[in-house]
Every structure is written in structure tokens, then in C-alpha cells.
Amino acid sequence: MSSEKNIQVTLLNDRPLIFKKVRHHSRSELFISLLTNALGWAIWLYFWKVLLTSIAWYFGLRLAYDEWVIYGGWKALVLFLEFTAPYGLALCLVLWVWAIQDIWRFQKDIRRRDVRYPSIQADLLWTTISRQDLEKARTEKILECAHDANGELSYVAPHN
């Protein structure tokens, strides 16, 4: 049983819930894993190059100036924020408006009030075994079953 209150599961033989420790990783595999992650961060930092170079620019480097001014980066960003981003934001707004009207609508409109309980007649439509066999099978503890070519339950009997 986990010691955390919000996680309650039963574990066998002191097995951990979260497998964090690597049992059969070699050192080289572990090294490759960490190296790969470092490479991921390098790509991410490349994405943030504009931001990082802006900071560097503050300290006198010209790279950000090249990105933003010489190559017209700020113009492209302003154009995006002015003409394209509003479509994305409008999409988000549509979702919120829809959700609010949905909440309001289903406060009054209650559907499927006549929901029925499961019935053995309805179940029999999906199997070729008889009602008696199905009723009996539901009381058995260990069963064996067979199915026809369409996957329909066609045979059921107590397992010996």
C-alpha cells in the first residue's frame, strides 16, 4: 500500500508503484539516455535562441539585433500577433462560449430520464447460448467459453 493518501493500490512482494530505479540498464545505456536528454535541451535552447540572444544583446552582443532587425524577425512576429494569433484566440473563445451555453442548456434539458436496467433479453441478442445456460453461467465461479467465427459467445460450461 502506498504511503500517500491520494494513491491507494495494493502491491505484491514490496514491488514499487513507480519504477524509477533501473535494474538492467548498463552504464552506457544510462549515459546515452542522459546524453539524449541533454541534446533535447540543446534543441530547446536553440528554439529559445532569439530570447537568449536578446539577453546577450543587452550585454553587447549583436546576434539578437541580427535576428530581430536585420532578418525582420520582429516584423514577422508582429504580423503573426496582429493577423494570425487572433484566429487561434478566437478558436479558444468559441470553445469557452460553447461550453458555457452547454452548461446552461443541460441545466434545464434532462435527457434519458427513462434509462433502463440491463436485461438478460437484451444480452441474449448478442449470444447464441440459451437463456437458461446464460443464467446458470452467471452463478458459476470458474467457466470456460467458446465463440463462433464472428466472436459471439456460443458455448459456456463450468471449468473443471
Added chain:
Amino acid sequence: MVALKYFSAFIYGFCFLYPLFMSWLWITGSLFYWFRYEKKYSNPEQVPDLSIYPRIALIAPFYNEEDNAEETILNLLEQNYPNFEVIAVNDCSRDNTANILNRLAHERVNLRVIHHLQNEGKAVSLTTAALLTDAEFLLCIDGDSLLDHNAARWMVRQFMRSSRVGAVTGNPRIRTRSSLLGKIQVGEFSSIIGLIKRAQRTYGRLFTVSGVVAMFRKSALEEVGFWSNETLTEDIDISWKLQIRHWEVRFEPAATCWILMPETILGLWSQRLRWATGGAQAIVKFANIWVNWKSRRMLPIFFEYALSVIWSYAMLATIAIYFLHFFIPALDPFSVHGLIPEWSGLLIATTSMVQIGIAMWIDARYDKQIWRNYAFTIWYPIAFWILSMLTTVVAFPKAILRSNKVRGRWVSPDRGLQ
């Protein structure tokens, strides 16, 4: 030539804008869901007391699960719910699973075991168990997962609140976190799968329940004919069948289920390819909703998936043209001058980090150690879109060519480096 240039600029813009806008949509939709529903009603510290406890069946199908079967069953039997039975379905396993289940059935009162004489697949296993129980609600999990002891209460409460609810999906949490692949999937399950479910619930329809933990109203299943045998992802198929018949499918984040995921590239690829093929199968199977006015509410979900398929092909074409234009000057009119423009790279990177951060902030309530994986999920946005692109491109033709008469069977991939 001018038209070609505009067309390629449009495709290039679509490749960049689609993931960006979807990310914004998932974030804003999830925040709405969090503040409107989840914050107050899904607090794992306040387990719900129900006025009645209808009979439920906890169903777990097993196929060659001798390593996990006992733990899964013993954990299910500890469910904090007064009126339940556990049904284990042994789908003709070739290992020792059958003997383990039989021994447990003799030892435990509310455990029943069903043995299939032939391997029939997960969908048939679930349908068989559903037919052989008189329970009103069926909570289905995988044979290698650990359901939280309070999950049934959380899920039944959703059914008690509305007679329209046909299914409730839980919150799968990853146990295998010993490698980079394991850790980035922790980020994926929160920032992609978790946020999409919340955003889609804000809209009112789900693309799919999580097959690893979902509860169903049996009368709803009777109405739609239970699970379909031919599909590779029975969870997507049943979600669509229920929602097309106007049953609501809800998400209950407090109903956690601890699962094992692949930690090898081959295992991950085969699992995701199956998911993508199943998604494509559903899209092909349910394409007729476009001519059925009563199914109009599923259209945005269909459209979102269709866009992701188009994006996959567009992105692959863009990458191919980018690399080919170095060697073939004739491709220069296509406006592919770089795969990640400077300022948009910054925008995508920032959006991704915010998305993962918000997802982990929301999910930290159910999985307190989740923040430890934040630094490792750096790969995820890139890996997700590449994996998603490649699996979709491969899966879509497979789904179209696959015969409907072929039974959906598969062998689980590796279960992590435990």
C-alpha cells in the same frame, strides 16, 4: 507558378499553426474544465460517499500475464466499494496465467474466472465478461494495471449524477519511469492525453475513453451491441458507438489507474502504430456521420482527427521538400526555406513548456511526483509530433486496406524496464 508558391506557403503555415493552435485550444479548454468541474468535484482527498451502491463488475482480460496477474487481481479485490465482483478473463494464455487465476478464484469469494478455449482478442473478452455478469456497471482495466482503491466510487458518482452517462474514463498514470522514454511518456500522458480529454469534455464529446481504465453502463452497451471485434482499438470504437447513440462519455481524473508502458523504441512504435491504426479505422468506419444530422456533435471531433491526418502528410511532405531542395533546384518555388523559423521556434517552444507546466500542475494532485519528470519531457513535444506524424502516415493506408472481417488481436509490447 504563383499559385504553387501560395499553395506551398499555405501548407507551410498550416504545418506550423496546426500544432500551435491545438495546443492553445487544449490549454484553454483544460483550464475551463479544471476551474468549472475538476478543482471542486475531483479532489482525491475527499472520496465520495454515495447514496446507493449499484452492483459493479471489475473486469480484467489477461493474455500471457503471469508476471502481473496476481498483483492486478489482489489489487482489484481491495476496491473500496461495498457491492462488486471481479471477473478475470483468461484469453487462452500460453503461460501460467490460467493456474494463477484458478488458484486465486478458489481462495477469494468475489472473484470469478472465465477461460477462453481460443485466443479471441480484448473486445471479445470484454463482451464475454459483460454477458456473464448481472452487474449494472462494468469497470474494465488491463491485465497489467493497478486500479486505485477508490476509483469505482469516483466513476459511479458520475453515473449517479446523470442518466445520460454511458461511460466514464479514468486517469491513467505511468509506473515505468526508469528511462528517458518512460519519463517523456509521463509528460505525454499529462500534457497531451490528459489535456485533450479535459478540453474535449469542455466541448462535450471525447475522441476516446482510455481502454486501460473505463467504466460502462451495461444497458448502454446492450444498446450499441457491446465492443466491436474487428477493431484494433476497441476503446475508440466503443466511445464513438456510444456517443453517436447520444450517450455521454465523461472523464474522471480522480479515478487513477497505474499502468506499465513500453520503454523501448520498438515497443513504443508498435503500440502507437496500433493506436494510430485504430484511430484511422474509427474515422473510416464512422465517416457517415457527415450525412447524419443527429450525429452533428461528433463532427468537430472527427474534423480534429482528420486535420491531424492531413497535418501528418503535409509535414512529411514539407520535410521531404526541405531536404530535397538542396539537391533539386526545381523544388525552389516551394516556400520551404527552413523547418523551424526563428521567432516561431521560440513561440512553439514557449507554448510547449507552458502546456506541459499547466498539465503537470493539474495532475500533481493525483501524481505528486510528476514534477520530477518535467526536465525530461523536453523531448516530448518534438518526439510526439514526429511519432504521431510517422505512425499516422503508416497507419492510415493500413486501416483503409484492412478487412473488417479480420479480428482485432495483438500482443502487448514490453512493459518497461522494471
